[in-house]
Amino acid sequence: xxxxxxxxxxxxxxxxxxxxxxxxxxxxxxxxxxxxxxxxxxxxxxxxxxxxxxxxxxxxxxxxxxxxxxxxxxxxxxxxxxxxxxxxxxxxxxxxxxxxxxxxxxxxxxxxxxxx
Amino acid sequence: xxxxxxxxxxxxxxxxxxxxxxxxxxxxxxxxxxxxxxxxxxxxxxxxxxxxxxxxxxxxxxxxxxxxxxxxxxxxxxxxxxxxxxxxxxxxxxxxxxxxxxxxxxxxxxx
Numbered sequence: 062x063x064x065x066x067x068x069x070x071x072x073x074x075x076x077x078x079x080x081x082x083x084x085x086x087x088x089x090x091x092x093x094x095x096x097x098x099x100x101x102x103x104x105x106x107x108x109x110x111x112x113x114x115x116x117x118x119x120x121x122x123x124x125x126x127x128x129x130x131x132x133x134x135x136x137x138x139x140x141x142x143x144x145x146x147x148x149x150x151x152x153x154x155x156x157x158x159x160x161x162x163x164x165x166x167x168x169x170x171x172x173x174x175x176x177x
Numbered sequence: 178x179x180x181x182x183x184x185x186x187x188x189x190x191x192x193x194x195x196x197x198x199x200x201x202x203x204x205x206x207x208x209x210x211x212x213x214x215x216x217x218x219x220x221x222x223x224x225x226x227x228x229x230x231x232x233x234x235x236x237x238x239x240x241x242x243x244x245x246x247x248x249x250x251x252x253x254x255x256x257x258x259x260x261x262x263x264x265x266x267x268x269x270x271x272x273x274x275x276x277x278x279x280x281x282x283x284x285x286x287x288x
Contacts, residue, residue: 104279
């Protein structure tokens with residue numbers, strides 16, 4: 062399967078700081094990437110769709126000014142959690158859409174965020 | 178009604194047995210169906226996808242799709258302890274690439 066990386070794998074920060082998470086598709090180009098959040102014992106919740114060269118589209122209830130997404134190239138999307146608070150502590154996972162053959166989402170390893 | 182429903186489990190099967198995981202979905206417009214495996218603390222890993230009614234086999238895994246009944250399942254033959262994980266069913270939303278995930282079924286394979 063296709064390879065997607067995320068960095069950092071985990072981060073601990075103080076309340077009020079901003080955290081940037083990178084998502085890279087390593088062996089294919091992805092015009093579309095997705096950002097998910099997963100709380101303990103819950104399923105993945107789609108936060109936003111990241112489109113290369115255009116604005117991200119956010120799911121209902123997700124604040125676009127708090128979760129800034131930039132998809133500057135065909136292999137890189139970034140999610141910045143601005144002014145993070147303890148309730149933002151979660152497992153953030155990106156996926157990249159592979160369009161070679163059947164369209165399939167491949168997931169990065171995730172970033173665990175803990176806001177103190 | 179949830180968009181994608183799965184029994185949370187745990188589903189316990191002995192090693193070597195067949196594990197059967199089920200999923201129902203509500204959007205009749207969905208065309209793509211995926212099974213992901215998620216180990217504790219890790220991100221989901223794609224196991225299989227299916228688009229057409231019927232069965233699709235890949236090694237020990239068989240996905241089954243019945244669009245009329247809005248039902249998709251995953252069979253795991255010769256279950257191994259290493260198969261113990263949470264299995265997530267995902268369905269695309271309408272004609273988009275967005276995936277809606279079920280809450281997952283936790284599978285436990287005991288020796």
